[in-house]
Amino acid sequence: MYRYDHYDKTLVRERVAQYRDQIRRYLAGELTDDELRPLRLQNGLYIQRHAPMLRVAIPYGLLSSTQLRTLAHIARKYDRGYGHFTTRQNIQYNWPKLEETPDILAELAEVEMHAIQTSGNCIRNITTDHFAGVAPDEIVDPRALCEILRQWSTFHPEFAFLPRKFKIAVNGSVEDRAAVLLHDIGLHVVRNDAGEVGLRVMVGGGMGRTPIIGHVIRAFLPWQHMLTYCEAILRVYNLHGRRDNLYKARIKILVKALGIEEFARQVEAEWEATKDSPSVIPEGELERVAAHFADPPYKSLAADLGHARHLADNRAFARWVERNVRGHKRSGYSTVTLSLKQSGVPPGDATAEQMDFVADLAERYSFGELRVSHEQNLILADVREAHLFALWQAAKSQGLATPNVGLLTNIIACPGGDFCSLANAKSLPISAAIQQRFDDADYVHDLGEIDLNISGCMNSCGHHHIGHIGILGVDKNGSEWYQVSIGGRQGCSAALGQVIGPSFAAAEMPDVVEKLIDAYVGLRHDDELFIDTVQRLGIAPFKARVYGDNREVAHG
Amino acid sequence: MAERVIRLVSEGFTRRSSPRVQDDGWRVLGAGGEPVPETLPAGPVIVPLATWIARRGELLRRAATVGVWLEPDDDPGALAADVATLPLIAVHFPKFTDGRGYSTAALLRARFLFKGELRAFGDVGRDQLFYLRRVGFDAFSLPPQRDPVAALASFGDFSNPYQGSIDEPRPLFRRRGPAGLIARASPSASCALASCWRASRR
Numbered sequence: 164m165y166r167y168d169h170y171d172k173t174l175v176r177e178r179v180a181q182y183r184d185q186i187r188r189y190l191a192g193e194l195t196d197d198e199l200r201p202l203r204l205q206n207g208l209y210i211q212r213h214a215p216m217l218r219v220a221i222p223y224g225l226l227s228s229t230q231l232r233t234l235a236h237i238a239r240k241y242d243r244g245y246g247h248f249t250t251r252q253n254i255q256y257n258w259p260k261l262e263e264t265p266d267i268l269a270e271l272a273e274v275e276m277h278a279i280q281t282s283g284n285c286i287r288n289i290t291t292d293h294f295a296g297v298a299p300d301e302i303v304d305p306r307a308l309c310e311i312l313r314q315w316s317t318f319h320p321e322f323a324f325l326p327r328k329f330k331i332a333v334n335g336s337v338e339d340r341a342a343v344l345l346h347d348i349g350l351h352v353v354r355n356d357a358g359e360v361g362l363r364v365m366v367g368g369g370m371g372r373t374p375i376i377g378h379v380i381r382a383f384l385p386w387q388h389m390l391t392y393c394e395a396i397l398r399v400y401n402l403h404g405r406r407d408n409l410y411k412a413r414i415k416i417l418v419k420a421l422g423i424e425e426f427a428r429q430v431e432a433e434w435e436a437t438k439d440s441p442s443v444i445p446e447g448e449l450e451r452v453a454a455h456f457a458d459p460p461y462k463s464l465a466a467d468l469g470h471a472r473h474l475a476d477n478r479a480f481a482r483w484v485e486r487n488v489r490g491h492k493r494s495g496y497s498t499v500t501l502s503l504k505q506s507g508v509p510p511g512d513a514t515a516e517q518m519d520f521v522a523d524l525a526e527r528y529s530f531g532e533l534r535v536s537h538e539q540n541l542i543l544a545d546v547r548e549a550h551l552f553a554l555w556q557a558a559k560s561q562g563l564a565t566p567n568v569g570l571l572t573n574i575i576a577c578p579g580g581d582f583c584s585l586a587n588a589k590s591l592p593i594s595a596a597i598q599q600r601f602d603d604a605d606y607v608h609d610l611g612e613i614d615l616n617i618s619g620c621m622n623s624c625g626h627h628h629i630g631h632i633g634i635l636g637v638d639k640n641g642s643e644w645y646q647v648s649i650g651g652r653q654g655c656s657a658a659l660g661q662v663i664g665p666s667f668a669a670a671e672m673p674d675v676v677e678k679l680i681d682a683y684v685g686l687r688h689d690d691e692l693f694i695d696t697v698q699r700l701g702i703a704p705f706k707a708r709v710y711g712d713n714r715e716v717a718h719g
Numbered sequence: 720m721a722e723r724v725i726r727l728v729s730e731g732f733t734r735r736s737s738p739r740v741q742d743d744g745w746r747v748l749g750a751g752g753e754p755v756p757e758t759l760p761a762g763p764v765i766v767p768l769a770t771w772i773a774r775r776g777e778l779l780r781r782a783a784t785v786g787v788w789l790e791p792d793d794d795p796g797a798l799a800a801d802v803a804t805l806p807l808i809a810v811h812f813p814k815f816t817d818g819r820g821y822s823t824a825a826l827l828r829a830r831f832l833f834k835g836e837l838r839a840f841g842d843v844g845r846d847q848l849f850y851l852r853r854v855g856f857d858a859f860s861l862p863p864q865r866d867p868v869a870a871l872a873s874f875g876d877f878s879n880p881y882q883g884s885i886d887e888p889r890p891l892f893r894r895r896g897p898a899g900l901i902a903r904a905s906p907s908a909s910c911a912l913a914s915c916w917r918a919s920r921r
Contacts, residue, residue, distance in 0.1 A: 170879050170891060170895070173878060173879060174877060174879065174880075174881070176875050177876060178877075180876075181846075181873075181876045185846065187896050196848075198844065201815075202846055211828050223761065268794075284816070284818075311892075314881040314882070314891070315881060315890070316882075317881055317883050318849075318850075318877060318880055318881070318882075319884075320821065320849070320850040320851075320853035320854050320882075321818075321821045321822055321825055321850075321853075321854050321884065322818070322821075323818060323821070323850050324817065324818025325817070325818055359760050390882075390890075393786055399826075401821070401822045402819055402822050402823075406791075406817060406819075411883075426839075437829075440883065440888065441883050441888050441889045441890060441893050442890055443893070445893070448892040451892075453850075459886075467855060
């Protein structure tokens with residue numbers, strides 16, 4: 164993974180000093196709340212319901228075991244012993260003290276981490292495929308591009324005060340596991356007819372209150388121009404994006420207002436004038452950064468007979484392998500998802516003990532590295548097949564082996580109204596109630612792949628728009644209600660879910676999900692997945708099943 | 720009453736210049752929404768873009784004592800013909816979180832090649848100075864309640880930024896020494912890395 168040189172180290176240390184001085188001036192009354200807010204947000208610090216919340220960047224989701232141990236240490240020393248992994252591959256602490264946040268950042272800097280631009284109206288943490296570098300369908304490893312983008316976007320002087328937040332995702336494989344169609348800028352690695360590597364550039368996608376699938380603005384951009392082209396897009400957005408209305412300030416609204424053709428014309432004109440700048444990426448720089456992501460010392464392995472025997476003998480192990488273990492570009496190796504979706508635990512939460520434990524597992528089984536997925540799980544990317552059984556047993560002992568990746572109970576959820584001051588409604592109790600209702604692992608397994616995503620408000624941190632089943636918390640006259648949509652999906656054929664009708668009270672939600680599932684079980688063809696049944700039949704039969712004869716309990 | 724302004728001296732808007740607090744003779748007209756008087760006061764004045772456009776012929780005769788200021792939504796291209804003669808262009812920041820002025824400044828310097836004093840004024844605070852300097856501002860007028868002398872320290876917040884901008888167009892990857900070019904791992908250790916990125920048919 165990328166290791167800091169003295170330039171990188173100096174920069175994060177200077178940031179800690181700058182932030183420490185800002186907090187000092189704030190506590191001394193030299194900075195007002197309004198003056199501090201944008202500054203602290205650009206360091207990931209929110210003021211939440213109960214306490215500040217600090218969001219720490221995990222660039223493109225990649226962590227070393229040392230870094231994970233530091234995250235555990237911070238959870239213990241400055242928080243209540245746990246952290247929450249987010250849908251943007253970051254980690255959040257819900258209980259730090261404002262005065263201690265500079266010390267937290269100083270400890271992070273020691274392990275080459277920071278909270279820079281994890282919030283605020285600036286370019287946020289770059290995200291990518293959690294299987295980058297090991298996926299069998301990869302075109303090129305996107306992590307070098309991600310790191311080059313991370314450096315470029317860090318303290319970019321022209322784009323520190325954008326109309327609104329700005330998210331960039333990069334995908335390097337055929338399959339899209341980075342939701343590039345749902346980002347302000349999505350970059351999808353492609354090869355042209357001459358075999359050269361470039362990027363398909365998408366713009367104006369996003370979830371939030373106005374969910375929109377991104378538009379292709381350039382079908383093939385030579386990778387050398389990644390930065391110059393992003394700068395052109397950002398300059399047009401910075402100058403012309405709306406600043407009069409917070410809810411209409413994202414780039415997707417500008418693209419929609421101008422139309423993609425006119426927006427593209429302006430970007431191309433800007434790019435034409437700037438594309439030969441020194442920001443063109445030299446091959447040497449790509450090589451310098453890419454060398455950090457070189458393959459670990461893999462062994463040439465034959466198929467493991469022990470593994471085959473365990474699969475045949477142990478049904479629970481076989482099920483876990485089926486759900487949580489995926490193929491690898493090198494034979495004899497696998498990627499393993501450690502589930503943070505144990506029933507009864509908020510999705511994405513991990514205790515300090517679990518983090519330390521996973522750090523040990525990463526060292527023992529996966530070259531000391533791990534990833535955070537946007538589905539809020541942890542991933543060991545380079546596990547030998549022969550080690551899977553031992554790893555499974557170890558993970559089970561810490562509640563990290565729930566075999567539910569891709570299944571209904573692998574719920575994605577934001578922290579919701581229990582923690583977040585933006586939320587209209589709680590999301591964690593809804594998630595817990597649904598997991599409780601579907602606690603029969605065999606049944607959940609038979610249902611096949613179903614993404615269920617919950618957001619506590621329109622900001623859509625729980626990605627409800629792209630859940631096969633999406634649940635959105637809404638506020639109606641001060642009480643909490645839940646709007647349900649179905650038919651959303653992630654990936655290359657990303658789609659936004661359709662709302663099935665009036666919203667529900669919290670207590671009704673397990674019943675509603677159960678009715679959707681019952682409808683699916685009654686309607687499906689053979690091995691048809693939930694999402695495919697919805698696509699084939701539309702929402703009508705599901706709607707009828709859910710609302711059926713008890714319309715009176717539903718509220719508009 | 721002499722106001723004070725922070726100016727980058729000796730090397731203009733490059734990274735090598737140093738910031739100093741100086742007395743300021745320029746007067747901004749019309750920034751509070753008040754009308755610009757028919758007869759301009761004596762001494763150096765900075766007029767709104769609309770005034771400049773309406774009274775350009777007359778104002779050009781005052782040459783060195785007239786500057787123009789831009790609102791965030793003013794098009795800097797409107798001054799394309801005047802950049803060689805104007806001694807000063809100022810950009811207004813009604814709120815420091817309105818970042819349009821950063822792109823305006825970058826365009827004035829890089830696209831329209833403005834070489835005169837480029838001044839940020841309005842809701843400008845010390846925590847923005849590092850960014851403002853990078854995009855080409857070389858003068859900074861803080862509101863009266865903010866101490867410009869204390870603010871000088873913030874210019875040095877970061878010693879070596881990653882990306883190119885106006886004050887230093889070369890990104891760090893073009894400024895690194897040869898030692899930085901080979902950070903770790905020999906190419907042979909990777910999967911024929913360079914060849915993955917070059918043209919190849921799969």
